[in-house]
Amino acid sequence: MAHPYEQQPEHAFWRQAVAEPAARGIASVDPVVAPAFRIARGQRIATAGSCFAQHVARHLRQAGVVPFVTEDAHTIVPRDVARAFGYGEFSARYGNVYTSRQLLQLMLRAFGEFEPQEPAWRNGEGCWIDPFRPRVHPGGFLTPGELQADRERHFEAVRRLFAQLDVFVFTLGLTETWASRADGAVFPVCPGVLGGEFDAAQYELLNLGVDEVCADMATFVELLGQINPRAKLVLTVSPVPLVATAGERPVMVANSYSKAALRVAAEKLSHAYGHVAYFPSYEIITGGFNQGRYFAPDQRSVTDDGVAHVMHLFLQHYLGIEQSAAAAPEAPRDPMLARLVAVTQAHCDEEALAR
Amino acid sequence: MGRTPAANDVPLRLLCLGQSHFGCVSRAADAGHEALARAGVEITTLVMNQPQFDPHFEPGAGLHPALRDEALRLSATADAVYLSIGGTAHCVFGLMEHEQPFDFVLEPEPTLPLLPGREAVAGGLIRGALESTSLFRHQRALRRFLPGVLRRPLALLESPPPLFDDARLLANLGGYRRLLTERGIAPAPVRRKLWRLHSFLVAEDCAAAGIEFVAAPSAAQDTQGYLAPQALADDDPTHANTWYGRRLIEQMVRRHRADFAFDA
Numbered sequence: 001m002a003h004p005y006e007q008q009p010e011h012a013f014w015r016q017a018v019a020e021p022a023a024r025g026i027a028s029v030d031p032v033v034a035p036a037f038r039i040a041r042g043q044r045i046a047t048a049g050s051c052f053a054q055h056v057a058r059h060l061r062q063a064g065v066v067p068f069v070t071e072d073a074h075t076i077v078p079r080d081v082a083r084a085f086g087y088g089e090f091s092a093r094y095g096n097v098y099t100s101r102q103l104l105q106l107m108l109r110a111f112g113e114f115e116p117q118e119p120a121w122r123n124g125e126g127c128w129i130d131p132f133r134p135r136v137h138p139g140g141f142l143t144p145g146e147l148q149a150d151r152e153r154h155f156e157a158v159r160r161l162f163a164q165l166d167v168f169v170f171t172l173g174l175t176e177t178w179a180s181r182a183d184g185a186v187f188p189v190c191p192g193v194l195g196g197e198f199d200a201a202q203y204e205l206l207n208l209g210v211d212e213v214c215a216d217m218a219t220f221v222e223l224l225g226q227i228n229p230r231a232k233l234v235l236t237v238s239p240v241p242l243v244a245t246a247g248e249r250p251v252m253v254a255n256s257y258s259k260a261a262l263r264v265a266a267e268k269l270s271h272a273y274g275h276v277a278y279f280p281s282y283e284i285i286t287g288g289f290n291q292g293r294y295f296a297p298d299q300r301s302v303t304d305d306g307v308a309h310v311m312h313l314f315l316q317h318y319l320g321i322e323q324s325a326a327a328a329p330e331a332p333r334d335p336m337l338a339r340l341v342a343v344t345q346a347h348c349d350e351e352a353l354a355r
Numbered sequence: 356m357g358r359t360p361a362a363n364d365v366p367l368r369l370l371c372l373g374q375s376h377f378g379c380v381s382r383a384a385d386a387g388h389e390a391l392a393r394a395g396v397e398i399t400t401l402v403m404n405q406p407q408f409d410p411h412f413e414p415g416a417g418l419h420p421a422l423r424d425e426a427l428r429l430s431a432t433a434d435a436v437y438l439s440i441g442g443t444a445h446c447v448f449g450l451m452e453h454e455q456p457f458d459f460v461l462e463p464e465p466t467l468p469l470l471p472g473r474e475a476v477a478g479g480l481i482r483g484a485l486e487s488t489s490l491f492r493h494q495r496a497l498r499r500f501l502p503g504v505l506r507r508p509l510a511l512l513e514s515p516p517p518l519f520d521d522a523r524l525l526a527n528l529g530g531y532r533r534l535l536t537e538r539g540i541a542p543a544p545v546r547r548k549l550w551r552l553h554s555f556l557v558a559e560d561c562a563a564a565g566i567e568f569v570a571a572p573s574a575a576q577d578t579q580g581y582l583a584p585q586a587l588a589d590d591d592p593t594h595a596n597t598w599y600g601r602r603l604i605e606q607m608v609r610r611h612r613a614d615f616a617f618d619a
Contacts, residue, residue: 076484137479
């Protein structure tokens with residue numbers, strides 16, 4: 001009787017799937033093999049997650065695929081300024097969403113199902129920081145009212161995003177998170193770092209377990225299905241190690257736990273739901289086959305080659321794009337502004353000469 | 356602020372070094388040269404953006420050599436040096452109505468109301484947009500550059516505020532006529548906020564560069580802080596006229612001679 005391994009395809013064997021392709025060149029290693037589903041051109045692809053997820057939107061654009069964006073800056077704001085203010089990093093201006101709990105609470109907050117008790121933090125300059133996306137507005141909002149108005153626009157964009165997207169690519173980043181003891185609201189950054197004041201009586205460190213990540217994500221998947229029954233998900237795990245741990249274990253050990261828990265959760269979720277896929281960006285970047293070449297000298301940042309390998313496989317398998325198309329040059333956001341600058345310049349030169 | 360001659364028999368020499376907003380000072384000084392002479396005041400304007408100095412400043416290369424030499428020569432004998440650098444970058448956003456009409460919280464006056472029916476854009480974004488215009492970046496580089504060249508105490512005059520009267524502005528569009536006819540002009544409160552933001556940023560630059568920032572003369576503003584109606588130049592929505600130039604001269608001279616009155 002033939003044993004089970006005799007029937008296994010090549011990708012089940014390390015030598016054929018990893019060692020031999022790697023010997024030809026590390027970019028030849030392809031752990032994706034077959035996608036769980038295909039994404040058609042024109043479908044609305046939304047992105048969220050930890051910092052590694054920012055690469056997804058960028059590479060989609062470079063490949064000529066326009067990511068689904070529901071929150072953009074006023075057209076008077078040039079693109080580089082808008083980017084510095086968190087527009088275009090992801091499909092809406094939520095900044096990095098590191099944990100399953102943060103993602104779930106984002107949805108609940110946007111739909112009015114959860115209102116955290118802590119509306120705003122002050123920074124050292126007296127401006128106001130949104131505790132739930134503290135990096136999206138450099139310098140902070142000028143007044144609490146300005147923050148609140150921006151948050152309402154943001155929530156409207158998030159509601160539209162979840163209601164209209166076709167595919168949601170989410171990168172699970174962390175298990176550690178700081179939470180309010182009062183209501184369980186989680187923050188992407190520890191209170192006191194970018195705003196607010198740290199108080200151990202007010203805040204606690206959570207280190208989510210596999211079951212908690214699965215429960216958060218399952219609730220999210222169910223809610224998203226109610227809002228948008230056609231939505232599919234692609235889960236990835238960020239290969240970027242923890243910058244720091246607030247726990248007692250060394251950061252390397254804490255990182256190992258965090259990635260393992262997220263990886264297990266992603267696996268369980270992709271088995272539990274037919275419309276949830278796992279994409280192995282974590283394996284591509286951290287796999288020993290590349291001998292650490294996909295990490296920069298800080299042993300944390302992912303190199304451009306690493307990101308390119310991940311995105312090449314994503315585009316190839318999920319979108320059927322073999323070769324990245326040249327990105328179309330970005331048009332000015334407001335062509336009229338350029339005309340006004342020219343007229344103003346000429347006008348001032350004339351005035352300077354007039355006697 | 357420079358040397359201050361004690362009596363009218365010792366002339367007070369002021370150098371006004373700058374760009375288009377000193378055009379009105381130049382004209383006012385020409386028109387009132389007899390009165391200024393009687394008062395013992397010499398006003399010299401050196402307008403930087405003239406053809407012989409083109410390009411008058413490049414961030415990597417500095418001032419045009421001829422301009423630099425002339426500025427050094429004139430500033431050496433001046434009792435005080437006044438600057439007017441930029442002052443119209445805000446017009447790029449604030450003169451023409453935008454296709455997505457907007458308003459914003461003004462950093463130095465955050466309690467000013469927002470106009471209803473307009474998109475509220477965060478003040479930080481408007482600040483970033485203004486700072487990123489080529490006009491503003493060029494002018495900022497020049498403000499930072501000049502103190503190192505002139506090596507004199509410098510004061511920079513704020514650009515004139517916008518006019519409140521929309522109808523008057525629409526009747527004096529000058530070179531903006533075609534563009535502004537397409538979309539119309541932004542409401543006065545938004546225009547004023549943009550001017551205030553621009554001045555706030557210029558004042559920040561001045562503080563960092565060791566330049567004294569001098570606010571626009573109150574005598575040339577109405578009670579709401581808009582440009583006095585008699586100060587608008589003909590067929591020019593962004594610059595002030597000779598009357599305003601006289602107010603600037605009064606303002607500058609009174610900083611050295613408190614009793615000066617400019618009777619042109």
